[in-house]
Amino acid sequence: xxxxxxxxxxxxxxxxCGLLEDQWHEKYPIISINRRPAGKGHFRRFEDLKEAVSLxxxxxxxxxxxxxxxxxxxAQYELIARYLEGAVxxxxxxxxxxxxxxxxFVKEQGYPVHIHISTGGTVFNWRSVAFFxxxxxxxxxxxxxxxxxxIGEITAAMPPMETTAFVLNSRCINIDGxxxxxxxxxxxxxxxxxxxxxMLPFEVQVxxxxxxLPFMRQACMIERQRIWxxxxxxxxxxxxxxxxxxxxxxxxxxxxxxRGNPLERKVRDVHFLKRLLDILRExxxxxxxxxxxxxxxxxxxxxxxxxxxxxYPEVLHDGAGGT
Amino acid sequence: xxxxxxxxxxxxxxxPSDDFTxxxxxxxxxxxxxxxxxxxxxxxxxxxxxxxxxTFMTPFVxxxxxxxxxxxxxxxxHTRPDSEVxxxxxxxxxxxxxxxxxxxxxxxxxxxxxxxxxRIMNIIDQIPTETRDYLRGSNLDVPSAVYFLKEQGIHRVxxxxxxxxxxxxxxDPGIHKSLYMPFAFVSVTRFCLTANxxxxxxxxxxxxxPCCRECLRYSFNLYNPVMKLPLIRRGNAIFFxxxxxxxxVDKRLVxxxxxxxxxxx
Numbered sequence: 016x017x018x019x020x021x022x023x024x025x026x027x028x029x030x031x032c033g034l035l036e037d038q039w040h041e042k043y044p045i046i047s048i049n050r051r052p053a054g055k056g057h058f059r060r061f062e063d064l065k066e067a068v069s070l071x072x073x074x075x076x077x078x079x080x081x082x083x084x085x086x087x088x089x090a091q092y093e094l095i096a097r098y099l100e101g102a103v104x105x106x107x108x109x110x111x112x113x114x115x116x117x118x119x120f121v122k123e124q125g126y127p128v129h130i131h132i133s134t135g136g137t138v139f140n141w142r143s144v145a146f147f148x149x150x151x152x153x154x155x156x157x158x159x160x161x162x163x164x165x166i167g168e169i170t171a172a173m174p175p176m177e178t179t180a181f182v183l184n185s186r187c188i189n190i191d192g193x194x195x196x197x198x199x200x201x202x203x204x205x206x207x208x209x210x211x212x213x214m215l216p217f218e219v220q221v222x223x224x225x226x227x228l229p230f231m232r233q234a235c236m237i238e239r240q241r242i243w244x245x246x247x248x249x250x251x252x253x254x255x256x257x258x259x260x261x262x263x264x265x266x267x268x269x270x271x272x273x274r275g276n277p278l279e280r281k282v283r284d285v286h287f288l289k290r291l292l293d294i295l296r297e298x299x300x301x302x303x304x305x306x307x308x309x310x311x312x313x314x315x316x317x318x319x320x321x322x323x324x325x326x327y328p329e330v331l332h333d334g335a336g337g338t
Numbered sequence: 339x340x341x342x343x344x345x346x347x348x349x350x351x352x353x354p355s356d357d358f359t360x361x362x363x364x365x366x367x368x369x370x371x372x373x374x375x376x377x378x379x380x381x382x383x384x385x386x387x388x389x390x391x392x393t394f395m396t397p398f399v400x401x402x403x404x405x406x407x408x409x410x411x412x413x414x415x416h417t418r419p420d421s422e423v424x425x426x427x428x429x430x431x432x433x434x435x436x437x438x439x440x441x442x443x444x445x446x447x448x449x450x451x452x453x454x455x456x457r458i459m460n461i462i463d464q465i466p467t468e469t470r471d472y473l474r475g476s477n478l479d480v481p482s483a484v485y486f487l488k489e490q491g492i493h494r495v496x497x498x499x500x501x502x503x504x505x506x507x508x509x510d511p512g513i514h515k516s517l518y519m520p521f522a523f524v525s526v527t528r529f530c531l532t533a534n535x536x537x538x539x540x541x542x543x544x545x546x547x548p549c550c551r552e553c554l555r556y557s558f559n560l561y562n563p564v565m566k567l568p569l570i571r572r573g574n575a576i577f578f579x580x581x582x583x584x585x586x587v588d589k590r591l592v593x594x595x596x597x598x599x600x601x602x603x
Binding site for chain 2: 045135172323
């Protein structure tokens with residue numbers, strides 16, 4: 016609740032959030048209702064959610080409620096229905112959904128809220144947008160695993176739909192909506208169970224049909240594989256360079272991941288993007304904008320732009336206003 | 339019990355396949371590996387010669403892949419309209435429903451999202467019953483989910499052989515279930531590490547870049563003690579092997595086994 020005004024002041028135009036009560040956590044300690052592990056990053060009570068909605072609405076800002084686990088079983092629906100009804104009573108503006116069963120359930124219940132399709136909806140083409148539009152969706156979130164050009168090709172062909180794209184934090188190595196690894200299986204004190212599976216160190220064995228493969232090339236392949244392990248998903252990954260195209264494409268929302276981050280970091284992230292959006296209003300060239308975005312990134316996060324931390328690394332490698 | 343044989347390339351027909359009555363053919367994880375029209379026609383011809391039913395496997399696709407898939411679906415609809423098409427992309431389902439209604443859609447394992455990470459097995463006996471039931475279950479026991487699928491013309495769903503056990507009790511009998519063996523899918527990326535993996539100048543290219551289909555030559559085995567068993571990176575996807583037959587087969591809740599002679603593409 017206390018974050019609402021600070022983030023609106025920094026430039027936030029929409030909020031998304033989750034809620035997790037003890038009753039759910041006792042039954043499903045490693046399965047969150049909204050894909051965030053227990054701990055930070057959730058409301059704990061519907062009263063608090065309601066107050067946050069009121070604060071946001073008072074500033075003219077909508078608030079969306081995440082119920083975006085990849086699937087729910089029948090046994091969970093009694094609790095889920097209570098969450099949905101509680102969120103509606105609190106006044107949320109939309110549910111963010113992945114599971115097709117829950118999508119159908121929400122339609123059947125006729126809740127007076129919008130339906131947003133989570134990145135778990137895996138919208139990689141214009142027909143997927145059309146499909147979800149037929150299912151009553153009002154907004155889709157693009158997967159992280161699309162290039163800027165591919166997003167442009169989808170928006171050019173799709174039916175009218177509000178869209179959201181990721182631009183900061185948690186650059187997942189695998190496709191979120193298809194990944195079936197499960198993280199946070201134990202407390203932080205047991206890192207091999209807590210950490211994201213894709214970031215664990217692996218011993219790598221190359222299997223090749225090419226028996227004449229030189230040793231150096233095998234070593235190269237193993238080293239390449241190990242890059243995977245060094246890519247920490249939250250070491251300030253950034254896609255701000257793409258704002259130039261996203262504004263022209265009509266992408267309606269820029270998603271900043273990190274519900275559990277400290278308020279200071281959230282404010283910094285929002286402020287960073289707000290400054291860039293303000294710069295875009297001055298109609299800079301793409302090259303000039305990219306240059307400014309990178310300078311501002313380095314100034315804000317004290318890091319150089321790095322290919323493996325770039326949401327859209329083609330801007331670094333293909334000359335698309337990269338340098 | 340129907341037995342199907344799943345291959346990703348014509349060359350894989352070299353594997354013995356006499357015990358099977360259905361052929362699965364196509365790419366499941368990467369649009370760059372979708373078969374050519376010529377290869378699809380060859381697979382269709384061979385399936386006809388061997389009196390095999392035919393299932394066409396499709397991956398998730400971008401707009402470009404969708405256009406390519408449209409051409410292949412057109413071939414399929416004209417040559418073998420009784421074919422099934424496994425969809426791993428809601429847009430592909432939209433294509434079939436709007437352009438090729440004669441083809442039968444099947445919900446692929448990428449859209450059937452059970453948890454498959456092997457680390458679950460380290461805690462499976464320490465978690466509450468409700469959580470264990472969830473991890474072994476699926477949303478096919480939810481009436482709304484079943485209604486949704488049937489409204490989309492889907493009457494079959496593909497399952498992986500998860501290590502924690504597959505419980506299909508209470509699922510709708512009107513939805514048929516296939517079980518993939520022995521390779522179970524875990525995860526997939528478009529930031530393909532195998533792409534350009536033997537080019538030192540592209541060591542830090544972790545994104546969506548052109549490739550030379552290096553995955554056709556290399557795969558990787560990944561070992562970490564917490565996983566208890568090796569992971570296999572084939573192309574842009576990760577698998578493990580599970581050869582145990584789940585109870586759901588004995589209970590006849592699965593009516594098709596899909597055998598993969600190699601990790602699929």
